[in-house]
Amino acid sequence: MSDDAVSPEEVRHVAELARVGLEDDEVDQFTRQFADILEYFETLDEVPEVDREADLVNVMRPDEERDSLDSEEALRNAPETEDGYFKGPNVS
Amino acid sequence: MTAQTVQQGDLVTVIGLEVHVQLETDTKIFCGCSTEPTDEPNENVCPVCLGLPGALPVLNEGAVEAAVKIGKAIDADIPEETRFHRKNYYYPDLPKNFQITQYDEPICADGELEISVEGDRRTVAIERAHLEEDPGSLQHVGGGGGIDTAEYTLVDYNRAGTPLMEIVTAPDFRSPDEVRAFLAELEEVLEYLGVFDAERDGSLRIDANLSIIPEEEIDGDAEEIDGDALEAANRTEVKNISSHKGAQKALAYEETRQKNAIQRGRAVEQETRHWDESRGITVSMRSKEEEKDYRYFEEADLPPLQVSGWKAEIAIPELPRARRRRFQEEYGLSEEAASKLTSTKQVADFYEDVAGEFDPDLAATWVADNLLGELNYRDMEITEMEGRLEEVTRLVELVAEDEITAKNARETVLRSMLDDGASPDEIVEEEGLGKTDEDEVQQAVVEAIDENPGAVEDYESGDDGAINFLVGQVMQKTGGSADPGDVNQLLRAELEG
Ligand SMILES: [Zn+2]
Numbered sequence: 001m002s003d004d005a006v007s008p009e010e011v012r013h014v015a016e017l018a019r020v021g022l023e024d025d026e027v028d029q030f031t032r033q034f035a036d037i038l039e040y041f042e043t044l045d046e047v048p049e050v051d052r053e054a055d056l057v058n059v060m061r062p063d064e065e066r067d068s069l070d071s072e073e074a075l076r077n078a079p080e081t082e083d084g085y086f087k088g089p090n091v092s
Numbered sequence: 093m094t095a096q097t098v099q100q101g102d103l104v105t106v107i108g109l110e111v112h113v114q115l116e117t118d119t120k121i122f123c124g125c126s127t128e129p130t131d132e133p134n135e136n137v138c139p140v141c142l143g144l145p146g147a148l149p150v151l152n153e154g155a156v157e158a159a160v161k162i163g164k165a166i167d168a169d170i171p172e173e174t175r176f177h178r179k180n181y182y183y184p185d186l187p188k189n190f191q192i193t194q195y196d197e198p199i200c201a202d203g204e205l206e207i208s209v210e211g212d213r214r215t216v217a218i219e220r221a222h223l224e225e226d227p228g229s230l231q232h233v234g235g236g237g238g239i240d241t242a243e244y245t246l247v248d249y250n251r252a253g254t255p256l257m258e259i260v261t262a263p264d265f266r267s268p269d270e271v272r273a274f275l276a277e278l279e280e281v282l283e284y285l286g287v288f289d290a291e292r293d294g295s296l297r298i299d300a301n302l303s304i305i306p307e308e309e310i311d312g313d314a315e316e317i318d319g320d321a322l323e324a325a326n327r328t329e330v331k332n333i334s335s336h337k338g339a340q341k342a343l344a345y346e347e348t349r350q351k352n353a354i355q356r357g358r359a360v361e362q363e364t365r366h367w368d369e370s371r372g373i374t375v376s377m378r379s380k381e382e383e384k385d386y387r388y389f390e391e392a393d394l395p396p397l398q399v400s401g402w403k404a405e406i407a408i409p410e411l412p413r414a415r416r417r418r419f420q421e422e423y424g425l426s427e428e429a430a431s432k433l434t435s436t437k438q439v440a441d442f443y444e445d446v447a448g449e450f451d452p453d454l455a456a457t458w459v460a461d462n463l464l465g466e467l468n469y470r471d472m473e474i475t476e477m478e479g480r481l482e483e484v485t486r487l488v489e490l491v492a493e494d495e496i497t498a499k500n501a502r503e504t505v506l507r508s509m510l511d512d513g514a515s516p517d518e519i520v521e522e523e524g525l526g527k528t529d530e531d532e533v534q535q536a537v538v539e540a541i542d543e544n545p546g547a548v549e550d551y552e553s554g555d556d557g558a559i560n561f562l563v564g565q566v567m568q569k570t571g572g573s574a575d576p577g578d579v580n581q582l583l584r585a586e587l588e589g
Contacts (some may be wrong), residue, residue: 017385019182055306056395063117063154066124071134074142074249084133085246088184090232 006034099274102307103354105347106322107271110337111254112297113282114226115158116289120253121225122149124193125262127255129292133248141225143187148393155255158287159199159223160402162257164279165411166218168203170400176391184247185227193258198222199397205281206413207273216274217262228252251294263301263322268343271300280412284437291473298339303327304350304360309524326362329376333367339535342367346374378558415440423452432460438474439464442481448490449485456534458488463500466510483509487516500525537582551587559583 011030015022022030068074071084078088120127123140139147163170177195203218229251234243259278265271279296282288289295300369309321330346333339351359367372410418412434419430419440433443433456446455463484467474477484487509491501505519520526540562541548550558560579566579 017182019179035403051408057398059151059395060153060156061124061150063119063152064124065119065126066138068136068138069142071132071137074137082246085231086134086184086246088245088247089280090235090247091184091230092241 007029008039010034103304103351104307104309105266106263106303106305106325107265107268107343108301109259109261109265109271109274110299110301111259111261111275111278112226112296112299113258113259113278113288114292115155115255115287116292116461117152117154117158117255119152119154121152121155121223121255122253125253127447132182133246133250135250137249137252142249143185145191149192149391150256151394151397155223156199156397156399157402157406158222158255158285159257160406161285161287161408162221162282163200163257164403164406164408165201165285166200166203166205166221166259167439168200168218168221170200170403171197172400173197173396173398174199175337175396176394177388180387180389181385183227184245185230185252187228187249191227192226192391192394193224194222197396199399205274205277207270209267209270209273209275210218214264214270216264216270217494219260219262221257221259224258226251226254226256261308263481268340268347269516270339271343272336275339278411279336280435284411286409286410286437294334296334298333300330300333300339300343300346300348301327302330302343302346304347304354307424326360326363328360328374329364330367331364332369333376338367338369338554341372342374349374349427409437412440419443423447423456425456428459429456432464436513442484443476446485450488454492455488457489458484462506466506470510472510480509483515490516495527496525497527532568533570533574533579534582536566536574537579537586539569540565541583541586548587 002015008027011027011034012022015027015030075081075084075086078086114127115121116128120136120141122536123138125136125138126138127478136226160170162168174197176192176193178190179193179195180190182189198220200221201219203221204215205218206215206361208214214586217376228249231246231248232239232242233246235241261274265274275296275298279288279290283290303325305321305325318364319418328350330342332443333342346365353360361376366377367374389530406504416430419425419433420427423430425433432439434440439459443455443459445480446459449455449494464474467477474481484506487501487505490496491498491503496505501516502522504523505516506524508514508519508523509516514522544562547558547561551562562583563579566583567574
């Protein structure tokens with residue numbers, strides 16, 4: 001594991017930001033996995049540099065209405081709904 | 093946390109604002125869904141504003157135009173290049189788990205807005221103004237509906253993606269009254285620009301930072317504060333303010349709360365507080381993420397913007413403050429009248445129409461006092477008179493040409509126009525309010541008597557021939573249209589009466 005490897009505290013913090021509860025053994029497990037994942041990214045260093053595409057600027061659309069989804073369609077993937085709303089747990 | 097020293101009577105309030113305004117575009121900022129309010133939840137939604145996988149945002153040109161107009165109005169710089177960032181936080185009002193916003197390269201920087209507070213002019217510095225998307229709206233259901241006690245949450249994404257402009261001021265306010273004056277001025281400016289609808293629910297949301305510092309930390313000039321002193325003082329961020337009246341109340345409460353703490357030798361906590369409008373108090377909120385926890389990074393799906401040139405291309409109308417000044421100079425109005433007549437662009441445009449045709453003072457009385465007064469009494473806005481303003485102009489014409497009395501025009505015709513929807517001519521006809529020829533002759537009789545005391549004296553001392561002189565005067569005044577016999581009778585009745 002390299003020096004910049006992820007610490008258990010960092011894993012707890014990230015879990016907290018993502019509102020995910022972790023047990024102590026899970027923290028250990030994720031600490032190792034995070035380190036592995038960061039290592040995979042190092043592979044990118046081996047990719048040769050290529051010219052990027054021409055820079056795009058000012059990509060915009062006119063302020064004109066387009067069809068929305070109908071609400072049935074919009075809610076189709078939701079695990080729970082009520083009266084046309086998405087329904088979830090208390091989020092205080 | 094360091095306790096602050098107790099100081100009586102030499103504390104100064106320092107306030108800075110973050111004002112979120114919804115821009116009045118037809119569609120959302122990154123998709124073509126309508127921004128019109130609907131009765132049903134989740135009607136104006138699509139893969140982009142629901143954050144479905146693979147959906148790509150495309151920026152609404154109308155929102156950028158609105159931002160440039162605001163930049164011009166507050167005299168801000170529009171930088172050569174500006175771009176979008178993702179602000180990451182996990183909360184169900186954001187379906188993507190991040191908000192597209194602007195971070196270190198906002199579309200407007202270094203602006204200002206001039207305000208008047210009780211006759212004093214102040215310039216408030218605006219550090220930046222940036223574009224972002226509005227989150228969706230949540231309902232906390234069950235358990236009394238409190239945010240902490242609710243059983244579950246219902247989510248509506250109709251609002252998600254509505255374009256917002258966040259306007260950030262310097263800590264330039266010294267009182268809640270100044271904040272209120274600023275917000276009122278800002279709202280007027282935004283309405284003049286046609287980029288904002290104050291009537292729309294939730295169109296204005298304010299977060300305010302308030303700290304109390306010792307007066308000696310303020311350099312001679314009351315506008316400049318020692319940055320270290322401000323840094324050293326703990327501040328509270330008050331959230332959930334939704335109107336200028338609300339801002340004044342919330343900040344007056346918070347000012348008193350902090351001053352009381354300091355004067356009792358207690359420390360002011362650095363914290364976020366929630367304004368509870370119904371209870372009229374601020375309450376401590378569990379603190380959320382720190383700035384670094386938002387893990388801002390560039391939004392790679394949106395190429396940068398280069399719109400500094402738009403500043404010269406996009407025209408904006410004369411703004412309320414300039415128009416107020418011009419009304420005073422051009423039409424000779426008082427500051428109060430000019431202020432009323434420029435309160436919205438519609439009112440000001442209508443006043444100029446009427447003042448162009450008739451006497452500016454008469455026009456001011458009719459628009460500022462009579463029309464706005466009667467509308468206000470009925471809880472109506474001038475926008476509800478659209479298509480009927482010509483009728484109001486016609487009513488002013490009837491008064492200007494002396495065809496009806498001002499009293500009848502105001503108390504009968506205008507009220508009936510607003511209450512029954514009839515036109516002024518119909519009402520005048522129905523109510524028989526038109527000044528008749530007899531009224532005109534009668535008025536000439538009274539004038540002839542007033543203007544010729546000598547003849548009246550002769551008549552009263554028995555010289556009956558003097559009446560003929562007075563008849564002649566009346567005939568002259570009425571252009572010969574009256575019947576001399578009737579005039580003779582009227583004169584005698586008036587003189588004997
Ligand atoms: Zn959409």
